[in-house]
Amino acid sequence: MERGCCIVDLGDTKVLAQVSGKIEEPKKNRPTEGSIIINLELSPMASPAFEPGRPTESGIEMNRILERNIRDSRAVDTESLCIVAGEKVWSIRADVHVLNDEGNIMDAASIAAITALSHFRRPDVSVMGEEVTVHSPEDRDPVPLSVHHMPVCVTFAFFDQGEFLLVDPNRSEERVMDGRMVVGMNMHREICTLMMSGGMLLVKEQVLRCSQIATVKVAEIIELIQRALDKDAQARQAGEKCGFAESVPTNKITTNRKEATAIDTTAAAQQASQVIQEAGPVDKPMSNMLVQAPGTVQIGEGLVNTWDVDDEDMESEEKEGREKSVTNGREAVATSKPTERKRPVKAGEGTVSHAEGSDSEEEETVMLFQGDDETKSTEEPDSTALMQPSNSDKPAKKKGKKKKAAQK
Amino acid sequence: MQRYYSVGSNMAATDETSALLRSFECEQNLLSRPDGSANVRQGDTSVLAAVYGPGEVKMSEEIIDKATLKVIFKPKIGLPGCAEKLQERLLRNTCESVVLAVLHPRSGVNIVLQVIQDSGSLLSCCINAACMALVDSAVPMKCLVSAVTCAVMEEGRIVLDPDSKQEKESSAVLTFAFDSRENNVVTCSTKGCYTPEKYQECLSACGAASRNISSFFRQAVERRMSKEL
Secondary structure: OOOOEEEEEEOOEEEEEEEEEEEEOOOOOOOOOOEEEEEEEEOOOOOOOOOOOOOOHHHHHHHHHHHHHHHHOOOEOOHHHEEEOOOEEEEEEEEEEEEEOOOOHHHHHHHHHHHHHHHOEEOOEEEEOOEEEEOOOOOOOOEEOOEOOOOEEEEEEEEOOOOEEEEOOOHHHHHHOOEEEEEEEOOOOOEEEEEEOOOOOOOHHHHHHHHHHHHHHHHHHHHHHHHHHHHHHHHHHHOOOOOHHHHOOOOOOOEEEEOOEEOOOHHHHHHHHHHHHHHOOOOOOOOOEEEEEOOEEEEOOOOOOOOOOOHHHHHHHHHHHHHHHHHHOOOEEEEOOHHHOHHHHHHHOOOOOHHHHHHHOOOOEEEEOEOOEOOOOOOOOOOOHHHOOOOOHHHHHHHHHHHHHHHO | OEEOOOOOOOHHHHHOEEOEEOOEEEEEOOOOOOOEEEEEEEOOEEEEEEEEEEEOOOOOOOOOOOOEEEEEEEOOOOOOOHHHHHHHHHHHHHHHHHEOHHHOOOOEEEEEEEEEEOOOOHHHHHHHHHHHHHHHOOOOEOOOEEEEEEEEOOOOOEEEOOOHHHHHHOOEEEEEEEEOOOOOEEEEEEEEOOOHHHHHHHHHHHHHHHHHHHHHHHHHHHHHOOOOO
């Protein structure tokens, strides 16, 4: 059973908490302190009203109350979480999942969180000069967190403008209440959190009365927590199995249990070898990869370009391109369709004809030339034309491919 | 009620397959809000599944002739990420193959899974939990799904229902889900390297084990229905 895991059943409300630790860099303004993060998740399992993803307003409110209760009241000592000041500290994270919502999630969550934090053991760390060694649980026993006190929340529901008061409201009571007050208190009768989120006006005597009731309730709850922690510690020491498995009553008809079973797999092995034999030999995959250049591989051949340009036109344009590229070197030249072929020839003698070509850009095909290599990028879409170095046998190969394509 | 099974003794010597399923436990209807819920424990691995449905579904997600299945997988630590989305998809595809969605057009069935403890064989535990929760919520299904995980160790040995230590030391982990009627494969999810021969061996071994689990599910439902309410 994992350390730092706790399930709380408050009536029918069920909450699961799990604590985990990670080594991280500390905050800049607090280099000698670790951090405690509490994340309350209202799981869609708990109620059809909870949606996955962004937390609702009430979810955020409850999360804040939990954080204030445990983190701001310094229930867990953060200075002891420091490993190397300014560089490495423990970041302790408590994830609280609500599994079933039958009212008063706040109380259940606070009990689960503080119990899980008390139950958790972090790996032991030793620092020798510059070296930090994190010991595995097998090497050295994990170390508990230093929990100074256990703050537990008690929720009160008010009806009739504060006249009637209910402690620990269930779901139906929560739906009709006028307002609620949450009092977080610890064993030493210190109030850690006090939150009343509107809905009605409260007389101050009521607040005092609530805190007195909370004192009694908190004492009972903390005694329960201590008993559970002690029982778990005893079971672990004795080497018995502890945790959820043992706490489930097995004499209910909704529970069914089966001990470890051995399966007879001789028939299975025979069946498997039979299947393999019947399947026959496997065809090896054929791979015809052509390495064009470092970083460029061609698999398969491209198809012929069928974009309105015939093969003969392509050849004559190629010749043109060859003449031009000799004079201009590397440049982008807009060549046009057969009817307008003469225009670019004239312009190309002097400057680059971008301005002229821009009139009818949609009709023109843009071709890129590279040195003395009359590469036609539109002809073979699969080869990366830009990357090809000028190679004497390249044109020959291309022509060969073109012929093959034409034959197809 | 505990039942012990005795099995032929000639398994370990010949194939070097450690064919031992861990202790199996299933508790149904433990949550009051969801329509159906189940907690399945395989050894130390425990997964809690809850089903809401058939119910309302968002207009953007509704299908006119079938029910829309949605799976939400919640890990224990941290916020859900990409790996959880993959699990959700796997589970959704598995459930979609067995749930009779055509009986509830334009509705939604939501399945929520919460990992309570992960000690190996998590995916098969999730599938089993989802199946039991669907049974508990009375969503109509063609058949039950029973899933088994097996691990292929370095030396070629196959271990059924591995725990986390065995999974870490293995060279491949394979999970198969079978239907309860004809023992056909519903889902197969693998991680790691293995030969086709090993795959067939694992498939057959898991198929034999899944019959065991299907009969356990049957027993669980019979037990539940044994008393008049």
